[in-house]
Amino acid sequence: MRDSKVKNNYFTYPDRRPPKVRDSGEIEKVLSRFSGFPYEVVANICGAKIMLKTNSLHVYEYWKLNWFPASENDDVDGIIYDLVGVEGYDPVILYNFRNRRSLILNCEYYGAAKSAGALGLATYILEAGVVTLYMVHV
Secondary structure, three states, X not given: OOOXXXXXXXXXXXXXXXXXXEOOOHHHHHHOOOOOOOEEEEEEEOOEEEEEXXXXXXXXXXXXXXXXXXXXXXXXXXXXXXXXXXXXXXXXEEEEOOOOEEEEEOOOOHHHHHHHHHHHHHHHHHHHOOOOOOOOOO
């Protein structure tokens, strides 16, 4: 993590969320080209455990700043892959909610991982009842 007294002026490309496209097999095709991810972390988003796997230090650091960590012992409910430097692709977000995963290609703009990635996937998981929440009134 960088010094908290220094302003983070990391410039991302693109500087906004790329278009979202429903996956038609492209996620598997791209992931088959990668053997490992240098940064992995799991967040607990309202009870849904969402894992981020990325090769972007910038996205990884912001993810850790924005979400509560999930227990490492639990299974994850969904996975977001964020890969930069993938040749042959314009920035895009591919999603497959049935398989509970999203792939963000060639985009280090954190808003893509946060909004279209984590919040979209967590919303689907919670609405589909994959995670059981128990409401407690005090």
